[in-house]
Amino acid sequence: MDDLLQEFIAETIESLAEIDQQLLELEATPENEDLIRSIFRTLHTIKGTCGFLGLTRMEGVAHASETLLGKMRDRKLSFTPTIGTALFEALDRLKDIVEAVELNQNYTDPTPDQDLVNLLLALSEEAAESPPEAPAEEVIESEFVENFEPQESPEDVSSKETSPASEAPQKDISSSAEKILGDEVPIDQLDDLFADINTPHKEKAAQDASQDASQGDEPEATQDPSQEESKAADEGDSSQAEPLNEAPAVTPTETASSPPQDSPKSPEPPSPPTNQAPSTDGKNLAQSPKSVEIEPVKPQTKAPQRPATDANQSIRVGLNVLDNLINLVSELVLTRNQLVQLFQAEKQNQIVDTALSRLSYITAELQDEVMKTRMQPIDSAWIKFPRMLRDLTRDSSKKINLVQEGGSTEVDRQVLELIKDPLTHMIRNSADHGIETPDVRKESGKPEEGTIKIKAYHEGGHIIMEMSDDGHGLDSQKLKSKAIEKGLFTPLEAGSMSERQLQSVIFMPGFSTAAAVTNVSGRGVGMDVVRSNIEKLGGSIDLSSTLGKGTNFTVKIPLTLTIISAVILEVRGERVAVPQISITELHRIGSRSTKRIEFVKDTAVLRLRDELIPIIDLAQEIGMPPIIDKDNTADTYVVITRIGATQFGIVVDKIFDTQEIVVKPLSKMIGDIKLFSGSTILGDGSIVLIIDPNTLASKITDNRNADLNAANNQIVKKSKELDKTLLLIFDAHQKRYGIPLCLVSRITEYNIHNVERLENLYIIHYNDTLLPIVFLNGTPPALEPDALDENGDPHPGNFPMLVFSDRGRSMAIAIEEIISIEDLRLEIEFSAKTTGALGSTIVNDTTTLIIDIEYYIKSVFPNWFDDDSPNRSRMTEKPRLLFVEDSSFFKNLMIPLFSLSGFQIVMVDNGVEGLKVLEEDKNFNAVVTDIEMPEMDGYEFAQEIRKRSSLVHMPIIALSSKVSEEDVQHGIECGFTSHLSKTDQKVILEVLEQYKRKKDDGGADADA
């Protein structure tokens, strides 16, 4: 009995869902009698079965509804919205009762339904010529005395023939049944399957034949008074086969039914069980209620008016059967692969080869077909939307038209189950928040009726669903103020956000746009749940919205969770798989690439199109020695991954290829390792683990993002506003310092144990050289012998330092901690009294001293900047050039050139300054000057030089963009030694080469 009840429940849920749809259709086309008849029949079946099973409460409601529909069917009553609402109410009640039955609650006491029943009956009484026989007739029918009135109208036949225990025809395989116990598979797919596993031809032929036979007979039936009757006949047959039914052999159905079912005594018709013989239903009940339930064959020609409900043939198969099938097929695939590998070695045997390739082909086909059995059309997730919107619009006076496209797009039923709720939520949101009331819509020039469109299609292994409405769209400004009010971000952050970023705020937890909580949505759990559910599926959601025009959501989900496309990676010799859907880019780093891994604080980052992307070392995550080395010497790869808004890179050793893999769950014993979402077997039989990128993403968001966001924002801004300075903020000796980032050549670490004292200087060994290091308070930090680092390990003595390099010399400043990188217009607020600081500025509400790097450099290299001092100590024996040039472009262009050819350069902006330098320091091999300059041009400058006796012999090389005969002549008159074209670098270097030596010869006296 329990099995019977279970089946009844599953089936009734489906039938009710179908009625739901049909009622909606009926609302649109109240004159459609076929619909009325269909609903009537289905209700009648339910009622009958209830009576049989003793579900009196349900029977009462069903009966009252049926009475009402009966009146309509007999044209004694026409459909009105009131009736529609009452029927919907009845439908909901029936659903409730089914639930109650399932939970073993009240399903016998009819008192709670009395009001509803009365309402339904009252409505049916309203019919002007309501004859009292109608209800009576129904009662008779429910007592299964179906053969007493053989001359009844076809409709009546249909209603009474359906005996209580007979199974209602499974009309719509896509109908949504929450409690479905099995999966429904179109028969043709299963037939293919059977063919694939080599069903003996005889059997198949027999099957075909009997199918043909029944189909061949059916058209005869259609010659009877109405098509309905033949359908009714099918149903009638089921009751005949049923032991309870004591129907005599002569029934009206017989005239219409096919020969195999002629004998009512035969519980097993000659057709094989897989055939869609209507009588199988009866057999089911009588013999083994648990066996598959088979829907009567309804040839298409029979049901031209309701093709959707009748065309599909399906049987119900337990999910575990399908799962087993899938498992077996994957084993078969692996065995096939092994066989192929075995025989590839010895390629002589032609016969084996042929057989193998045949096996390969069939296995592949079989795999495809088996996978299809898990697929269901997506619209079974949508099936409730029309009803939902109907109820919603009735409550809110809105008018909404739902447009569905691509409902037959197929998706794995597991995905389907999981996507249902998020979709429902989104449609509700669109209806509740998106679509405006008719008068508002009118005002803004839109049609009164709003449109919600839902569309699905396949795209590269994914199913894309687009949900759009033509409502008022998202108001970014409102979202902004709301988000600020909720503390989701600061006004400052909000200011720099794009329209799209602002709109995405609706996906953030705790954000709901509805000003008031309605019974539809606005309860604060909203789009964030939708997004997280979709992402759990390995999918993504995106939105675009135009204020006043509407909102458009795009949901992308994988077709199946069982087979995914994954990239196979290698980390320290271990292969792992990462789902491809989350991967956006692959990059090579290391010596053969321009890309480098950099470090912001301790976070490894990759700079990608002006964005710093945090990097995860996968080797470290799986407990192996890290791959990332700070020198970037190793050749590695970075897999850029995006999970929602979090983007990060995974460092791996190797990237293999993309494969379609069958995801197998991990056993309980290792299921708690969150990093892995499953495992799979590759073509060569080896097992690899599948990385769950969500786990990695959560690590990023947990630890490092805060640091990085700051730095990242700066970099983004930096690319926009070039007039600002990037200031590196750091702590040292309890003080906050800042230094322009452009001055720092490296941020690295030193070890306190490597610091040595050399007179007044501290030096450290760094990369095989001695590097002077400055401690801002004068002495190295004292490291307690038992000091611990943040992990509680003995402190290794490593501290960060900033390295400054210039012209082959380097020095370091020891610091304690890097705080951030700030982008500021550097306004030093007052000149500091502190030595070593240029002044202070306020950064993020903290007074920050701006380091006077010159001071510290001088303390180490007194002569670093002293190239212009006459009594400089000769650090180098390099030849010296005085370069006078105002254009920074040419400065940047020429200085490397001069440096490369071995000169030391003193740089000034114009002739006046040049003269000043020369008056104090004549120790230059040559003066190189531009001609077009402010203050004092090149000609005047040369004349001034020549006026001074000590500089009479100083070579003056003029560089100019225009070198005409006239110019050269004028230049020589003014005292130029050479006059060269700025663009001819080769000549410039050749000329300068001469003066390197000249100083050694005759220039020495200038120094004397």
Added chain:
Amino acid sequence: MQTPDTFFKNKHTQYILFSIENQGFCINVDEIQDVMDTPKMTRIPLCTSEIAGLLNLRGRIVTAMDMAVTLSLRTSHDPKKSAMAIIVDTESDLYSLLVDHVGEIISIAPGDIESKSNAVDPRWKNFAVGIYKYGDELIVILNTQKLLDMGEE
């Protein structure tokens, strides 16, 4: 005449013998699906030391547990010593118990099992059903379910 009581008491159960570090153990044969040489395995990072890896048994993924570690006979998985795999099918997953050697199948009457007491080494108390004297050797009879439950605690 056997009374029903003694009949059930003497109804023999078959056990498969195996040894780790020369200590004999056995488990009920009914729970075993397969015995094979330990094949190539995929290591699982981050897991506990008793889990030796994943192996591919005709397309099904099997979690391999090194019994030597579970039974505290060795501290870590030793691929050279754990040469044999006994495949056990639980309701949800397949597991493989890695042992050093697999011996014959023996019948033991329930009456011959010394129910666990002080005779059982404390390391194995959680897994042991009892002790069986097999020739000169003392064999520890293990409860498969308990061996596998350990990982979930």
